[in-house]
Amino acid sequence: MLDDIGGLGKLARHCYSRWCGANEFEVDHFLDKYVVDLDKKTCTCGMFQLNAYPCCHAYAAIADRRDPIEVYIADCYKKDMYLKCYSHMIHAVPGQKEWVQTG
Numbered sequence: 001m002l003d004d005i006g007g008l009g010k011l012a013r014h015c016y017s018r019w020c021g022a023n024e025f026e027v028d029h030f031l032d033k034y035v036v037d038l039d040k041k042t043c044t045c046g047m048f049q050l051n052a053y054p055c056c057h058a059y060a061a062i063a064d065r066r067d068p069i070e071v072y073i074a075d076c077y078k079k080d081m082y083l084k085c086y087s088h089m090i091h092a093v094p095g096q097k098e099w100v101q102t103g
């Protein structure tokens with residue numbers, strides 16, 4: 001069972017995934033049908049490649065393949081990267097009266 005990251009698991013309950021071979025899956029979601037390629041990290045809904053983390057269709061395919069979901073989430077969403085990004089000092093900013101006047 002995958003972690004229910006961002007409620008994807010709940011949404012994926014309405015998805016039915018079929019393996020098509022290699023890394024491609026056909027996913028039924030209500031009356032629509034989507035193509036997920038797990039190697040390319042794409043879904044024809046566009047959200048997987050746009051957000052850099054799986055959409056509910058990709059989540060269903062990942063669960064079908066029993067892969068760890070962390071593999072499909074971009075590093076920018078991970079705690080290590082967040083801590084690294086904010087590890088440097090953020091300098092204080094003076095008030096507007098202290099700003100240098102320019103032409």
Ligand SMILES: [Zn+2]
Nearest residue numbers: 043045055057
């Ligand atoms: Zn999708």
